Each structure stands twice: as C-alpha cells, then as structure tokens.
Amino acid sequence: MLRTIGLMSGTSLDGVDAAWVETDGERIARLGPALTLPYAPDLRADLRRLLDLAPGLGPDDPFLADCVRRLTDRHAEAVAQLRAGEAAAPDLIGFHGQTILHQPRRPGVNAPWRTWQVGDAAGLARATGVAVAYDFRSDDVAAGGQGAPLVPVVHAAMAAALPKPLAVLNLGGVGNVTWIGADGALLAFDTGPANGPLDDWARRRAGRDYDAEGMLALAGTADASVLGRLLAHPYLEQAPPKSLDRLDFDRALQEAGLERLSPTDGAATLVAFTAVCVAAAARHFPAPPLQWLVGGGGRRNPAMMRALADVLEQPVRPVEIAGWQGDALEAQAFGVLAARVANGLPLTFPGTTGAPRPLTGGRIVRG
Numbered sequence: 343m344l345r346t347i348g349l350m351s352g353t354s355l356d357g358v359d360a361a362w363v364e365t366d367g368e369r370i371a372r373l374g375p376a377l378t379l380p381y382a383p384d385l386r387a388d389l390r391r392l393l394d395l396a397p398g399l400g401p402d403d404p405f406l407a408d409c410v411r412r413l414t415d416r417h418a419e420a421v422a423q424l425r426a427g428e429a430a431a432p433d434l435i436g437f438h439g440q441t442i443l444h445q446p447r448r449p450g451v452n453a454p455w456r457t458w459q460v461g462d463a464a465g466l467a468r469a470t471g472v473a474v475a476y477d478f479r480s481d482d483v484a485a486g487g488q489g490a491p492l493v494p495v496v497h498a499a500m501a502a503a504l505p506k507p508l509a510v511l512n513l514g515g516v517g518n519v520t521w522i523g524a525d526g527a528l529l530a531f532d533t534g535p536a537n538g539p540l541d542d543w544a545r546r547r548a549g550r551d552y553d554a555e556g557m558l559a560l561a562g563t564a565d566a567s568v569l570g571r572l573l574a575h576p577y578l579e580q581a582p583p584k585s586l587d588r589l590d591f592d593r594a595l596q597e598a599g600l601e602r603l604s605p606t607d608g609a610a611t612l613v614a615f616t617a618v619c620v621a622a623a624a625r626h627f628p629a630p631p632l633q634w635l636v637g638g639g640g641r642r643n644p645a646m647m648r649a650l651a652d653v654l655e656q657p658v659r660p661v662e663i664a665g666w667q668g669d670a671l672e673a674q675a676f677g678v679l680a681a682r683v684a685n686g687l688p689l690t691f692p693g694t695t696g697a698p699r700p701l702t703g704g705r706i707v708r709g
Contacts, residue, residue, distance in 0.1 A: 344364070345362070346680045348360070348436040351440045351461075355390055357378050392460070435470065435473070442460055459476075467708060476705055487690055489585065491512075509634045530695075532586040535591045536616050558609035568598045631656050636661060
C-alpha cells in the first residue's frame with residue numbers, strides 16, 4: 343500500500359482540496375484526514391481570467407507563470423498542513439492541477455484537440471520533498487479519448503458494497519456522472535453546466551462568490567423561454583463518451599437571453615438547467631439507477647438538490663449517506679489515481695472516456 347496525498351482544484355475555482363489515502367490503486371486501506379484551503383480572492387479572480395485567456399496564451403506568458411506559481415504554492419501549503427497530522431511521510435502526491443482549457447475531439451468537428459491543466463509538478467515535488475504524479479489526462483486524449491471524467495474507477499471501488507445500478511453525480515463547475523451497473527460495468531460522462539455558470543452569475547449580478555444556500559435561486563422562478571432555448575443545445579442529445587470545458591455553454595447562455603433576467607430568476611433558471619441536463623444524461627444509462635449519490639459543491643445547494651429531486655425518478659441523496667466525505671471525494675480520488683499511475687494500472691476505459699482500450703497514463707516527478 344502507498345501513502346498518498348490527493349490534490350484537486352476543480353472547475354469551481356474555489357480552492358484546493360487535499361486528502362490522505364492509503365491504497366494500492368485498487369483497494370483503499372485507509373482514508374485519512376482531509377482539508378480544503380480556499381484561494382485568496384485575487385488568485386480566484388486571476389484563475390477565472392485564465393479561462394478566458396487560455397485559447398490565446400503561450401506557455402511563457404508572464405501572467406500565466408505568475409498564476410501557476412501562486413497556485414502551486416497553495417497546493418504545497420495544503421500538503422504541509424495535511425502532513426502535520428500524520429506520523430509517517432507520504433510516498434506520493436496526486437496533483438491534478440487546474441484545468442484552464444479542455445477541447446477534446448467532437449463528433450463531426452475537425453478541430454485541434456487539447457486538454458491543459460496548469461501547475462508546476464516539479465516545483466511541488468521540490469517544495470514538499472515528495473514524488474508527484476501528474477498529467478493524468480493527456481495520454482487518453484492523444485489516444486482519442488475525451489480525457490474526462492477520470493474518477494469513475496475510484497467511484498466503482500468505493501461503491502463496491504452498494505446496491506446497483508447506481509449513479510454517482512458530481513456537481514462542480516461542470517456536472518459529471520458515473521453509472522455503475524450490477525455487473526460492475528461503467529459508463530461516465532459530463533452532464534452539462536453545473537456550479538460554474540451559477541457562480542459567475544452570482545458574482546456578476548449579485549456581488550456574491552456563489553449562491554450560498556441557494557438563496558438566489560430559491561427566491562426566483564426559472565424562465566421557461568430561456569430554459570427551452572437551452573434545452574435545444576445539441577450536447578444534450580449527443581451520445582457518450584463526451585466531456586465539456588467549463589465555458590462551453592457560455593455562448594448558448596448568452597444567446598438564450600439569460601442576461602435579461604433578474605438576479606434571482608437567472609439563478610433559478612441556471613439551477614433548473616443543471617437539473618434537466620442531468621435528467622437528459624440519464625436517458626443514456628443502460629438501466630435506471632436505484633439511487634443518485636451527489637457530490638461536489640452542488641450537493642450543498644438546496645435549490646439544486648430540490649430541482650434534481652423534481653426531475654429524476656430515483657432517490658437523490660448526498661454522498662454522505664453512503665459514508666463518503668463529499669468535500670474530500672475528488673481529492674481522495676486523485677490519491678488513488680496517483681497509486682494507479684505508480685503501479686501501471688489503467689486510468690481510463692472505453693466506457694468512461696471513450697478510450698480505445700483501458701489506458702494507463704500520468705507522469706511521476708521525484709521529490
């Protein structure tokens with residue numbers, strides 16, 4: 343078993359999650375402490391700006407370099423704080439970095455593919471003195487896969503004893519779902535926008551970092567005409583495998599007339615759209631799940647959970663009902679994935695990213 347620290351900075355751009363895991367990549371012997379270090383407002387704002395600038399950025403851009411340095415420093419702080427509670431030293435860190443651009447292959451679209459996660463893995467290894475596994479996605483995308491989602495194999499390991507079929511839904515900046523069949527079969531893909539557009543809306547129209555407790559959305563009413571235009575988006579009918587960039591729906595949201603809505607009605611419309619995207623995703627499942635387990639920040643939004651319960655015909659519960667740590671789940675997953683990199687185990691599969699076969703991936707830089 344390896345002692346790993348998994349690190350995750352998701353598409354919500356709110357901070358770095360860190361979690362201690364003891365695992366060989368297939369079995370999880372122990373889930374240790376976990377923590378979240380929020381980003382300072384200026385770093386969060388600069389990371390959000392990177393998303394808009396990324397298509398035109400070069401690797402030597404000074405703004406990018408400054409963001410990477412500050413991002414990596416914050417990850418090193420998370421590692422140091424987590425290690426303080428453990429007597430033994432970690433063997434390996436799983437460092438996802440921050441996705442600033444994700445452009446996988448699209449059906450019928452002849453365009454360059456690229457997935458770009460920023461963060462200085464070598465710098466993190468030097469700062470911590472621990473080997474770092476990183477670059478989890480690029481081998482999959484180079485082989486024709488979507489490069490996302492990466493964590494379904496970990497969901498399957500954690501859900502081994504749970505009744506199936508089962509759906510595990512992560513609502514971060516983008517939504518993604520893992521369907522696990524009774525025979526262990528996996529199907530996973532991005533469902534559509536989730537907290538990303540809602541966070542941007544709350545910041546732009548209400549001066550809030552996010553819609554805390556769903557207060558904006560619960561005070562508004564979803565606009566049927568805007569929602570109807572959004573539901574015509576071709577992504578919802580596209581069969582998996584499929585994945586999204588955080589900004590992929592921004593143009594559609596603008597063209598649908600979202601900006602003419604009040605802050606509360608706009609938030610309610612975005613929440614409703616997230617939920618109907620999940621319902622549309624369920625049409626691709628081989629069999630209905632017995633329940634939905636919801637992770638990510640969206641599970642803390644009562645408006646989001648209520649909307650999901652309204653559109654899905656199965657029970658919708660936070661992942662804590664299964665004994666999982668919702669705030670640590672993705673960081674724990676990258677601790678497990680780091681061990682899979684070290685042990686040469688596949689990270690992606692035909693049913694999760696559309697990879698042509700189970701594929702290994704990732705790189706390791708020594709501390």
